[in-house]
Amino acid sequence: MSELRQDPVTGRWVVIATERAKRPESFSQRHEKLVRTKAICPFCYGSEDMTPPEVLAFRPESGKPNTSGWKVRVVPNKFPAFTMGNKSEVSMLGMQENLGIYLRMQGLGVHEVIVNSPDHFKSLALLTEDEVGLVIDAYRSRLLDIKNNPGVEYVLIIVNHGKEAGTSIEHSHSQLFGTPIIPPLITEELNGSRSYFHEKGRCVFCDILSEELGLNERIILESENFLVFSPYAARQPFETWIIPKRHSANFESISSIEKKDFAFVLKNTLLKIYDGLNDSPYNFYLHTSPYKVDTGKFYHWHLEIFPKLSIQAGFEMGSGTMINVAFPEESAKFLRNF
Template sequence: MAELRYNPLLRDWTMVASARQKRPNMPTSHCPFCPGSGKVPEHYDVHVYHNDFPVLSENPPEPDAVGGALYKTRPAKGKCEVILYSPDHYATIPDLSRAHMQKLVELWSHTFAQLERDPDHKYVMIFENRGEEVGVTMPHPHGQIYAYPFIPLKVKTELVSCQEYFQEHGRNMFADMIAEEQRFAQRIVLENDSFIAFIPFFTDYPYGTFVVSKANKTAITEFTEQEKRDLGEMLQQVVGGMDRIYDRLFPYMMVMHQRPSDGKHYEDFYRFHIEFYPPLRGKDRIKYNASSETGGWAAANPMKVEETAQVLRVKINEWRKER
């Protein structure tokens, strides 16, 4: 069964895909994402792999007849792609060469452009889950791209907030956010000509870094070649710094927040940015979302942002010098 179920309390959709329970853990004898498996090309640098257990699909089945009245259902139409970063089973983002990282950014951009051409795709999200702590079952470095038939609630909330801010102040909220972080300076962890990385004043994760475009651009497809190089280099440095914090592979969820795929213009009030949600609050200590965070969306950060930003800034500089 795969379908969408409407939540009238939040005015949002829940994706139901019972087949995903059959997803395997990484086999001990082989990796399906490594050359020689028969599942991927024998030679590749980066590669799009069609998800074997998608929550959204191009030809979804009709929903089960279990709805009615305010309980709406609709087909789970969309697309779920896996983006393989490298044929190297152990090469994560910081391990890639700059030229290889550029190929990955280009593949993200190309796949985004392809998916948003479908009028049924209302929002295309590029993301990565890294580490067992966030539920990764296939450790070969990879990310994913989902094309949703709706705009996810968190993104929709951001868009409404940014539009209302623009209507009230006549300015882009992200431009003001960047200005405030540059004025205060202590939360900035890295900056280049095209992007700025900082741990926001309001983040609910100890190392919940944002990477924000300095230009009024709302999608990865709008970046110049130089901006794409700057983005790839910054991601390598940020993640490389994270790995040095506890001298271990740093788990995280990384999500690119971009404009919806509806042909409308969002550049006046919105901005391309990446949000990291890293769950560690110690080398082997997890920041769990318990009752307050999950039931009330009442975010709680167990560490002071100005202190964690200083730690990450130092570790990024260490990684850059070593690299």
């Protein structure tokens, strides 16, 4: 008998398919270890003119913009999903046009690439904690800057690691999307956590934190300021969440102590995936509050990591319900030991 589990934030059900459940070890052999073959790379030192001019770079030696010597470099995406457009386009901000029975909007917004390190061969798992700290600084700095852009309703920061996870350039990078709408999955989390707060007077994410700390069966890593765990209603094998212990809706409000600790847990969680799952491809994304919605009491920022070890097939696509062939308790136990 399989088991349906409900995510307490969004109310979505997940099927934990016990009849077809696989042992954690069986996932690590699924793919070839990523082999990086450096040809001409737009994200390496010396290729700075292959990208649009940088919008941010950390240069300890204070060199000129768009030259080498940087530690982290942020540039507009060359093939953007969202762009700010020209004046007349910007004047259309948020305007929906009718096309017969259909509605369209312009793709106004921001799409940037954060080059995580000058090292072509190192993913985030292999950088030092200080280097990962700089990437986090870049996330925070761009989030604060883009806040002033009236056309951006939400900023989603993501990493795609490995070809199967959708990367086209192997040099480790993050992407930032400033979107003209609040994405539906964020709306779902906001609605769920708002209702929970109205009903119980507490943050649902804070309650999850206490529950997981109390149960201690899905914890992967714990630090002073963060908990890393497999969620109860994990949608995929080895789905992993990193959540700050302090209630905080906005990632931008991270303190410098928390930032240092976040670099530690992020690096070490990704290292567990690197070691335990044979450098599996993965996606991660940061869920933080929209700029213009007052979510301070009920929302709680976090990061969700999905090793790419299963395929979304017809059932998942047609129903919106995921079938997970691994128990989150076993996924957590497996990663905990790396």
